[in-house]
Amino acid sequence: MVEVIDGKNVAASVIQTVKSTTAALEKMSGLTTGLAVVIVGDDPASHAYVGSKSRMAKECGFKSVQHTLPAETKQEELAALVATLNADPSIHGILVQLPLPKPLDSEPIIQVDPEKDVDGLSVVNAGKLATGDLKTGLVSCTPAGAMVFVRRTHGEDLSGLNAVVIGRSNLFGKPMAQLLLNANATVTIAHSRTKNLAEVCRNADILVAAVGRPEMVKADWVKPGATVIDVGINRVPAPEKGEGKTRLVGDVAFAEVSEVASTITPVPGGVGPMTIAMLMANTVIAAHRAAGQVPPKF
Ligand code: NAP
Numbered sequence: 001m002v003e004v005i006d007g008k009n010v011a012a013s014v015i016q017t018v019k020s021t022t023a024a025l026e027k028m029s030g031l032t033t034g035l036a037v038v039i040v041g042d043d044p045a046s047h048a049y050v051g052s053k054s055r056m057a058k059e060c061g062f063k064s065v066q067h068t069l070p071a072e073t074k075q076e077e078l079a080a081l082v083a084t085l086n087a088d089p090s091i092h093g094i095l096v097q098l099p100l101p102k103p104l105d106s107e108p109i110i111q112v113d114p115e116k117d118v119d120g121l122s123v124v125n126a127g128k129l130a131t132g133d134l135k136t137g138l139v140s141c142t143p144a145g146a147m148v149f150v151r152r153t154h155g156e157d158l159s160g161l162n163a164v165v166i167g168r169s170n171l172f173g174k175p176m177a178q179l180l181l182n183a184n185a186t187v188t189i190a191h192s193r194t195k196n197l198a199e200v201c202r203n204a205d206i207l208v209a210a211v212g213r214p215e216m217v218k219a220d221w222v223k224p225g226a227t228v229i230d231v232g233i234n235r236v237p238a239p240e241k242g243e244g245k246t247r248l249v250g251d252v253a254f255a256e257v258s259e260v261a262s263t264i265t266p267v268p269g270g271v272g273p274m275t276i277a278m279l280m281a282n283t284v285i286a287a288h289r290a291a292g293q294v295p296p297k298f
Contacts, residue, residue: 003263005149007270011277014148014298015060018280021296022061025288033287034063035093035118035280036085040078041071041101050097053276060280063090071101078109086113092290093118093283115289118282120144126170129178136289138282143176145274146229148298150180150206153227153263158185162203166190166217166251167210172231176208197221209251219256227263228252231271 022033035057039050050066057064067081078100085094094112096119110117114124120140128137139147154161163185167173173189181187190200201207201221209217210231222228232251241247250267258264265271281298288295 002258002261003153004258005152005263005265005270007145007149007265007273010148010152011145011273014274014277014281015056017296017298018060018277018284021288022284025284025291025293026061029291029293031287031291032063032090033061033093033284034065034088034091035095035283036065036067036088036091037095037097038067038069038078038081038085039097040069040073040104043099043101046097046099053095053279056276056280057283060284062280062283065091073104075104075108078104082109082112086116089290092116092287093279095119095279114138116286118279118286120175120282121170126175129175129182132182134182138286139179139278140171140175141278141282142172142231142271142275143179144278144282144298146176146208146231146271147179147183148274148278149229149265149271150183150227154206156183158183158206161185161205162188163206163208164188164190164201164204165208165210166194166197166201167208167212167231169210172210176210176231180206180208211251213251214249215251215253217252217257219253219260222257222260224260225262226260228257228261228265229271230254230265230267233267233272 054064054066085091094116100106110121114122117125120138125137163180165173165177168189168191177187177189198221206227208229214234214236230250230252234249235246238245238247248268285295
């Protein structure tokens, strides 16, 4: 029988730890964990994400600050806001919601103070992950969440296991591959130029798909007994639900792959809920470091 990982459940237990460690830090050192979320423009999806991040931050007992800027905001104005937040001692985590509206350039903006870079996207934190420094760095939230699932199934040490990550984005594929490598897996990164992708995937004890192509990974791509982590979020037509209706699917053909894999994450309800949870986890880690305390492990 395949195990379907309940991402909501795992995320709820991460949030529980965030809440208790936030309260303990406040009691011990008088420090309230602070998260600032910056959103530019009117994209409804981005506003929905930011709304749930700010709500969750409050629920965790954080000081939660949201800066909503108009789409016409200039690059220098946004950079000035980030500089103010970098210098604000009551803020331990800064998140600038991406994508930024055109013509703003996100690259210089995501280089927030690395100690407050709770999205883990700055070159400093990407470099720390690449050099195996998980003690002082902060890791991008979605791969950090996917790795919680991997550890739940396989433990801390992935020695002898083959992992294949499909996708090589800075946001997900590269940091995911680094996390697996740090845990001693033998890692292959596949992408759009990979030859014989199905064959490469069949070698994986741990297969992670982050492509953005609905149900691309089929049952005959999967090694029997593998762990399959589906990061893709794709909206597809669902005429069975009524005219014009849609539904979410991952990059993995869930029903058929469930017949082969031993552990699988669903979409929705798998990796998705972990992203916000790990953002909260990164923020309370950053706050502990700022207070000179040992941060919790997630
Ligand atoms: P991305 O930047 O578009 O990267 C997609 C990757 O897939 C690229 O490396 C690309 O290869 C590769 N690819 C494209 N077509 C392929 C093919 N036919 N065969 C093999 N590889 C192929 O996307 P991303 O930001 O990493 O996100 C990937 C998916 O994860 C999306 O569905 C996104 O919505 C989802 N996601 C979910 C969460 C969450 O759950 N919270 C967070 C982040 C992302 P090249 O590099 O060669 O172009």
